[in-house]
Amino acid sequence: MSKNRDRADGSAYFLYHSIGMYPGKAEAMAEAFADFSRSWGALDDGQWVRALGLRQDFVELWSRLIGAPKGTLTTAENVTTALYSLIGALPEEHLKGKRLLVAADCFPSLHFLLAGLAPRLGFTLDTVPLRDGESWVRDEDFIDRWDEGVGVALVTFVTSTASHRPDLAVLVEHGRRMGSLIGVDITQGVGLLPFHVDQPAVDFTVSTTLKWLCGTPGAGILHVADPLLKTCRPELRGWFSQENIFSWDLGAFAYASDARRFDHGTPSVLACAGSVPALKWHAVQDHAAMLAHNRALTAMIIEEADRLGLALASPAEEERRGGSLMLRLPEGSEPAAIVDGLRERAVFADCRGRILRLSPGTVTTEDGVSRLFAALYGILE
The missing domain is CATH 3.40.640.10 (Type I PLP-dependent aspartate aminotransferase-like (Major domain))
Known part of the structure; x- marks a missing residue:
């Protein structure tokens, strides 16, 4: 799959704490x-x-x-x-x-x-x-x-x-x-x-x-x-x-x-x-299914973050958490460079200081989570 195709499909879009996307949004607007x-x-x-x-x-x-x-x-x-x-x-x-x-x-x-x-x-x-x-x-x-x-x-x-x-x-x-x-x-x-x-x-x-x-x-x-x-x-x-x-x-x-x-x-x-x-x-969406999709992807992010040694900066308990997950980047890391590196790989997230903010929603997929962490492995190493 080409990089341009990756950019268009939204599978690694993690910015629902900022703007939010749904299928056909550009056309509907x-x-x-x-x-x-x-x-x-x-x-x-x-x-x-x-x-x-x-x-x-x-x-x-x-x-x-x-x-x-x-x-x-x-x-x-x-x-x-x-x-x-x-x-x-x-x-x-x-x-x-x-x-x-x-x-x-x-x-x-x-x-x-x-x-x-x-x-x-x-x-x-x-x-x-x-x-x-x-x-x-x-x-x-x-x-x-x-x-x-x-x-x-x-x-x-x-x-x-x-x-x-x-x-x-x-x-x-x-x-x-x-x-x-x-x-x-x-x-x-x-x-x-x-x-x-x-x-x-x-x-x-x-x-x-x-x-x-x-x-x-x-x-x-x-x-x-x-x-x-x-x-x-x-x-x-x-x-x-x-x-x-x-x-x-x-x-x-x-x-x-x-x-x-x-x-x-x-x-x-x-x-x-x-x-x-x-x-x-x-x-007209199935709101329970939307939340379940988010919870499945955030559980996957928590598991992958633990493997990478990234500490959770959000509550571990699902019921005490919104739809976003915040991860603490390592000391000495360059947050802006990390966000830029993710963007180059068609993965879209942001940082507040050393806190990486990830919010998977409707267009985000399991493949997108996998690409996120493959990118993070490469950038952090």
Whole structure:
């Protein structure tokens, strides 16, 4: 098989923690964007009706995916803007003089945002640290810091640095006893691991349509549960935040009664249009089979990594892990050179420092895992 053929078949694609692929993705996206272009460029007056219909398709597909009740989910440019919309909308009693609890292995962009908001909104950002030499924050350490002084806790469903999956049910049960609002960043797990906004019930959810959902950048989501939703007054607001978006009375602004209150200016419809094909593809898959395929390949990776002497930087227990596996590269190795060497062999992965991140998904195969380790043997030797 030629190198070009190898590059095209995706069998050694391990980047589902980043973008995500499914069979026919390029063709489906090209058709969706072409349809949008024809619609947007048509010499008629139906552009907005059709465009907003596509956005609504996106919202409904996402709502079904995570069990979000009608009117509790809307679009966002990304996870960071979704969290900003939520935090900037909360009633003062949830934040002022209280602590906002996060783990040190949260997605860094969210920590950057919260650290900047803390002084203005009057909360203390409390970051639960990693233990020395460990790759993820332990559930018990998170719980130990979670007392009645925590107004909001942001839990990471699956971490991007270790693929650690906390016991969400235990954390939410504890948070309810503490009287905190509880939000979950589901970005690194949704689409592979089951998630439902009511099992256990959380107050808000942020995510994107990348990773296991195989969508496009710019297609984030924000879910806010009732009754919290009705109390929120987003500071990032605009004409789409209203019940009637065509109300131009400057003195009569009123928030929409549902999650549309978290909208603001003209929405980014193009990202929704590009992601609807991926969401439709995902909706008709056998999700149990997708997870089983991932688990079979990650078990194979663990076995091969042990033979090569590469330490696991993810939980060994399958139930405490997302769909990715992180391996610790040897001291003195050059991560960038290793990634380049893999790419030359049509194997696609990435590194964070000396941590090699591997996420096998639908297009990845056992042959791809074998080629990964044949390449690593050659590069590391």
